[in-house]
Amino acid sequence: MRPIRLRDFVRIEDMYFSVLGYNNYEKVKCFLRYSPRSDGDRVKDGKRFKKLTHEEAIMHKFAVKYFDGKIFRIPNEEIEEVFKPEERLKDVMDSRVLKIVNFFSSIPVWEMGVTGSRLIGLHENDSDVDFVVYGNWWFLAREKLKKGIEIGKILELDESFWDFIYEKRKVNIPFNVFVVHEKRKFHRAFLGDTYFDLLYVRAYEEIDNGIPEEPGKKIGKRIISAVVTDDRYIFDYPAYYPLDHDIRAILCFTHTFVGQAFKGERVVAKGEIEIIEGEKYLVVGTKREVEDEFIISLDLLEKEQLKEEVVDLF
Numbered sequence: 001m002r003p004i005r006l007r008d009f010v011r012i013e014d015m016y017f018s019v020l021g022y023n024n025y026e027k028v029k030c031f032l033r034y035s036p037r038s039d040g041d042r043v044k045d046g047k048r049f050k051k052l053t054h055e056e057a058i059m060h061k062f063a064v065k066y067f068d069g070k071i072f073r074i075p076n077e078e079i080e081e082v083f084k085p086e087e088r089l090k091d092v093m094d095s096r097v098l099k100i101v102n103f104f105s106s107i108p109v110w111e112m113g114v115t116g117s118r119l120i121g122l123h124e125n126d127s128d129v130d131f132v133v134y135g136n137w138w139f140l141a142r143e144k145l146k147k148g149i150e151i152g153k154i155l156e157l158d159e160s161f162w163d164f165i166y167e168k169r170k171v172n173i174p175f176n177v178f179v180v181h182e183k184r185k186f187h188r189a190f191l192g193d194t195y196f197d198l199l200y201v202r203a204y205e206e207i208d209n210g211i212p213e214e215p216g217k218k219i220g221k222r223i224i225s226a227v228v229t230d231d232r233y234i235f236d237y238p239a240y241y242p243l244d245h246d247i248r249a250i251l252c253f254t255h256t257f258v259g260q261a262f263k264g265e266r267v268v269a270k271g272e273i274e275i276i277e278g279e280k281y282l283v284v285g286t287k288r289e290v291e292d293e294f295i296i297s298l299d300l301l302e303k304e305q306l307k308e309e310v311v312d313l314f
Helices: 054-058 096-104 137-150 157-167 174-181 298-303 307-313
Strands: 009-012 015-019 027-036 040-043 045-051 074-076 079-084 114-115 127-132 188-191 194-201 217-227 239-242 251-252 265-276 279-284 294-297
Touching: 009 027, 009 294, 027 054, 027 137, 096 127, 096 188, 096 194, 137 188, 137 194, 157 174, 157 194, 174 298, 174 307, 217 279, 251 265, 265 298, 265 307, 294 298, 298 307
Parallel strands: 127 194, 251 279
Antiparallel strands: 009 015, 009 079, 015 027, 027 045, 027 074, 040 045, 114 127, 188 194, 217 265, 239 251, 265 279, 265 294
16 A cells, blocks of 8 residues: 555544644554544434544544644554545545546646545535645646636635635734735635635655654744745645755644745744754644744735734734
């Protein structure tokens, strides 16, 4: 079997866990997402399931065995089933998924997949589509999405939907600053009445690319300003922003701040300094709720005349 990687799901008994990284050779790094519950609003094989909150997941009986204080780590030999988005695409191909696949028809179908509730058969008819594209093909898909918005073939999110995401994610930067960063990412859109996210996952040959996933020695919170020197993995998990700084890179473990700044842009970021394999990194998203941590592009804010909105952050 191919290695378990980001955005796969794994099952133990009737518990479904989403995979959170790439280094899964001995234990799979994941988080409990769905569990049988009498009050659940999802149904599979006649059984009710609930999508768990963070708090519900860490209080679950499985947390005692697998939760390490941040994520769940499950020994490979205990996993009963693996769900891979690219292998099960045909199984989730309803009309909503099909029109997204058709929109990205220039990409090989084996380089696409659908993750989330649809992958494991716990979606509702109108559920969003968490659409995965692998490796370098993701960048082609992003350009296709961008072009589709420009010519009106697909629709970008309106103000009310941005407000919904802002509130749902409890974003800690001003709303206007959040939206101006999000709009240029081109990784969310509507195709007809179907909302979808365009999610990046490394190709198998890129899995061991040296980007750290494990925690290091914490030094303390810090705000830094630096120029991003490469943007190949800024939509990954963790999002990776190498810097022209004594701190090697920003590692971002929250989807809120993926794709925040591109190569050549100056960022201001706040997070926890960690020493990992002898190198300093600024880690953003050290907790599920990002609280006071952030990444913003100063170049973007200057261009959009929004810099004054963030002066209180640093």
